[in-house]
Amino acid sequence: MRSAREALTASRRAPLLSALGVVTIAFSLFAFGLFGLVAINIRRALEQVEERVEVRAFLSDSADIEQVAAAMKDVGDFPEVLRVDYVSQEKALERARKEMGEFADVFEAGVLPASIEVHLRPGMRSPAVVKSVADRIKTYHFVDDVRYGEEWVEKLYRLRNIATVAGIALGVAFAAVAVIIIGATIRMTVLARAKEISIMRLVGATDMFIRLPFLIDGLVKGVLGGLLALLFVWIANRIVNEYFIQTIFFDRQMIFVGVVGGAMMGVLGSLVSVGRHLQRV
């Protein structure tokens, strides 16, 4: 209680410094937030592309429909498989007509083979898994051919790996910059009150007693900075949505983690700054 009052009094005594602290924290978290937003949107886009990874098994004309149905059930039970669809010859032609102009005048079913389309579960779309599923499907005698866009899957997978590594590296870098800036901001507050701290020590205040108001100050600044950053990111997202491309925003859980993260940075920054200061004086 006293610590909270002390923190509040300190902010009132130096309102400009406090406001500057909150805004600095907000901007550093804003940069991190923008990066986060770009990262989740890239991930979402890649996921959408990945959803299209499928194994297509073309069936021979002589395939027995019951055998095919049994095989579809078997394949559907593979742990990697999400869903199996049957594409009849008629449906194949219909699709081809829609997608490719040269089939527009072909009306006869039977030109294109029937097939089964195997959709894979998320996380089971790596080249190795796709190939293993394809190989198992190939073993059915009524399967003529299996296609799964081998090169395409590999490229996509590589792209995803690069995006993940780049995302982590950039994320860590942005977070580090945010931590350093927040630390420096709080250090300013500590230095502005250095005299007060030294007097507190001389009259017998315990380190915890000295630290606590700063921790509360850091917590409040972290939360306020985090909320402000969230507002900035939200506005940026709205602008991008309005004028450029459709994007997704953070979900509630991410917002919570972000604000708690801001608060933690504030507390940690205070802890480190005051701790270092106390060690030195």
Added chain:
Amino acid sequence: MIRLTEVAKEYPRSGVALAHISFQVKKGEFVFLTGPSGSGKTTILKLLYMDDKPSEGEVWINGVSSRNASGREISRLRRRIGIVFQDFRLLEDRTAEANVRFALEVTGAPKATIRSKVARVLTQVGLSSKATSFPRELSGGEQQRVAIARALVNDPFVLIADEPTGNLDERATRGVFQLLRDINASGTAVIMATHDLDLVRRSNYRTIELNHGRVVFDSAESPASARPFDEPLPAFDTPSGSTEAI
């Protein structure tokens, strides 16, 4: 009550600050620490309030040893030590009364106690009428009195003063010195580092003189005639108007 045994202090950059110093201060004693700048006066005071630890030897103060004092013990010890500096070290943005109150607040004292104790010490230092003044509105002497009030408010057993009159004119010096004497007369030990040999000569208090980090003279151990000063001047508390408040 206070004992230094073979205390040495060395700083990595500036070298030896104290070289094997030993002395004791008894309860209620008044001790001057004198010597040129850099002789180790401030270092001794810092070791006493445990702002620093000796490189060798041991400092004992009120049952706390420099060898194994924990942070909490040091904090508790400082609540029983009053510390006064040449530059007053007051918080400029708080009134005299708030500066004094601050020392009690950090110890978690109850509000009612704080109010009465603050009023009492401000009266004791002769500043009850200036309780609501800010440091910038007070003279140097008055500011030092506020600092002394802050040092007294926790009822210390010893008052440590590092050149408390160093920034004051002669009149204010007399006033502050008389205040320290009064405090000592009421039973609180006073250890005062000073350059002001006049003050030392005019009073008969124990004097420890330092030079290059060594004790070169301790009046408690040497006969009075061996004092390294000229003719003793008249005692300070003879009719010279020294008791008036500044």
